[in-house]
Amino acid sequence: MAAHYSSPEITFHPEHTGTTKRIWRTFWVLSVLTILELAIGLLIYNIHKGENPNHTLVLGFKGMVCILTLAKAYYIVSVFMHLGDEVRNLIMTIVVPLCLFIWFIAAFLWDGNSWKTLRNRYNGTTPIEKVVPAAKEKGAKD
């Protein structure tokens, strides 16, 4: 295989001989973030159990969980996958295409929400005979 290349791809060997301290610190960071997520998850559970749950509050907490998740993803990619130690060029070619997810997520969820609106507005306006395969479900279980 070596005959295939006119020159080596790797210009210098980065020093990875540091201690494992950084790895363990990241482990604790990830654990704390996960515990925080779980705490918020349980908080949401308790809000839901109460009478008249405050939906704005729940939404806010869910947003917080999302941010914590992104923080976790950052630590995994940057430290565990060593992307933070790579040269800037590589980091950019990975991170920039992932920005496509922004519109990917936004447009899909937006349209999903719009189907809900349409369904709620027009459901029940077309009369159809209701036949439900309840027996089939039971049969499948047996």
Next chain:
Amino acid sequence: MSTAAVQQGTKWWSGGRSPFNASYGKVMMWYFLMSDAFTFGAFLISYGTIRFSVNNWADPNHVFNSFPFAGHMNLPLAFVSLMTFILIASSVTMVLAVHEGHNMNRKGVEKYMILTIIGGLAFLSCQAWEWTHLLTGEHIALLSDGTLSVLPTTVKANPWGTALPHEAIAAALQTTPHDQLASIAATLQHGGEVHNVAAMSNADLIKFIESSDIHASNTGPIAFGGYFFGITGFHGFHVFSGVVINIVMLTKTRLGHFDERGHYEMIEKAGLYWHFVDLVWVFVFLCFYLI
């Protein structure tokens, strides 16, 4: 870092070298993972879109509230936190294996690879338990023909709709046929005296069912099961293939292939894949269990 000095003035893009200071194999692995991120992204975004398009969705705190050997205790999020910690721990052992590889320490690599494989297998076992629990678990739900029935969580049935008020349960029991009543009663007599439910009359069954504090709900969107099993299954498949790759890498390490080669880059590439699996779980955990 000392690398900064080397980077200064290096003409990265002028050809004859990798602009990333990385071998093609590592570059390929990164772009493969990016591509796979779009596969998973498409799954999760589809799931999100469907969730946005319906009025109710199964509440994860109700669906995932059990723990092995804990009986019917209500332990929301407990089991999935265990799974998450297993995966994070196996990620740490993986990165330690990569670290030992950089130090050309074969024994260290072997030790941490074994730990990583154990972590992966533990995660898969947990997932197997959770799937079994959902597929065989029985929950009382109101079918759309107005009768009550016990339903598992499958790709064709979802018993996790909105909760039914007591009056509705009582009314529905009246129209429920005998065999469905019997199976409901059978799920209720855990630990207590055993009745021969099949022999009981409808009225007795209804009385028995109403005497125990039963929870029933409407059926939820069937799409829930498909997305849950589909996405966690696809992730589980990745974990499984990651375990297989790690076993291959462990074997190659033991045979001394990497010492011969002079570097442990294969371990690094396997590590990238393994961390990616962990990364995906972080998002699966978010989408299915937390929000």
Next chain:
Amino acid sequence: MSNTVALHEADVHGVHEVHHEHHHHETFISKYVFSQDHKMIARQFLITGMIWAIIGGFFSVLFRLQLGYPNSTFPWLEDILGHWAKGGKINPEFYYALVTMHGTILVFFVLTAGLSGTFANFLIPLQIGARDMASPMLNMLSYWFFFLASVIMFSSLFVQTGPASGGWTIYPPLSALGDASTGSKIGMDLWLVSMAMFIVSSLLGGLNYISTILNMRTKGMSMTRMPLTIWALFFTAVLGVLSFPVLLSGAILLLFDRNLGTSFFLSDIVVNGKILPNEGGSAILFQHLFWFLGHPEVYIILLPAMGMSSEILSVNSRKPIFGYMAMVGSLFAIAILAFLVWAHHMFVTGLNPFLGAFFVLLTLLIAVPSAIKVFNWLTTLWRANIRFTPAMLFAIGFVSLFISGGLTGIFLGNSALDIHLHDTYFVVAHFHIVMGVASFFGMFAGVYHWFPKMFGRFLNNTLAYIHFWVTIVGAYLIFWPMHYEGLAGMPRRYYDYSLWESFKMFGGLNEFISFVAMIVFATQLLFVFNFFYSIFKGRKVTSLNPWGANTLEWTTPLRPGHGNWPGEIPEVHRGAYDYGKDGREFIPQTEPVGENESHH
């Protein structure tokens, strides 16, 4: 300043002598079948693609027969199609299968695998100065996964219930329910499995193309010195790597819906007045997933043609390409925008109009980089000393078709106009001209231009000129009238228009289109004949650089072996477009910059 370079025996056979470490016992199998040489893999892709093109093209002739002559019967049809054409008339189910397979074959198997599979494999290592792809092994697997996908798709033509017939876009619920039509049975499963294999192939190929272009460039081949072909193939690979996985997700979910009873894309389905148990999914979700791939796919098809045409236009104009950086920038802009506009295929699905407005805006933005490219091509041709080689004619034809087809895209990108034009022949005309025929022209240009490098012989010029003129005139005669039919509301995918009072008036026009289509198809067979004849009997190439081009592939021996250059890989000192500079016709990339050389 002469184009011919004196040939030494060593130039022709040098590779075999110097690179004996590369060919350990070359058997027929290792040289022609399981070859890891990128040039052989390219030829495998090209020939497989051509076979598919003949099949897909023949299907279009068959259904054009039905559309052009709806009241006639052709007894020979029953001979070749059996029960699909009882009494010499194609039956409606089979008509849909033909249309579906025509689209699938030409979009995926010919214009994706056949086009970028061929030219990315062939040109990337040669033009950036590499011995082979980054991973020759994965490259070989890429072809064999494509071959596997081909075999599965081909076998679906012969199953009892026929191949998939839900359109190449396989929208559920038609594709999700086996009972929906005969083509939705096993044929549809085979389609999906074949496509999954195809996606694996395109992923293996794409990853290789990207990492080769980034990591394997020879000394001095900076990104801004790369030929535009390489830039285009690079963005094509990026598009494929990021968008095909989304179709994979959709295909997997659809397979589950078909075989495991899930409800990803199904909800509130009523069959014969009865509701199916599936609930909660959405058929439109599949369209989103499909078009998230589907739109980038259009550019996966188009970008290689753009890149090759840019190169060929510049070489044969003997002028530098106008605005190299603008060309690269516009390729980049098109690649980004390709990911942001998918829902413009879905304006009439009940898409939220406000959301639709964003998609209209993003869609119309594509006109900007497209116009930059068109003007740069035209200014490259402006006052040039043009050599009308067959490749050049096809490249110019590409520009013409890209303009004609691109302009109608602006009509269709407007959500309000699209309500009228959606699913009419206007759409058929638009995408056939802009991505079908135009990309074919790019592909033909590439084949005519690089055939000497691929096979060491020239294609026959007379046949090539006949091929070009019949094809360009024929393409316009076929697709131009379809715009009028579409504007008049004639819907696509109908089996027989003579049943509608409002479309009866197009009977004569449809017959005319079908007639021309047959002539054009026959001309393509002429090309196929020319291709295979010339491989063995064509005029031999006698100079290393027959077109007088600057790029690196012409510095290799006439028939380069595995490893491409017998000695060291040449170093690059300049961009690929130094034509007509300082009174010299062309300056190869390997020539160091002279002291008194002017700056362009």
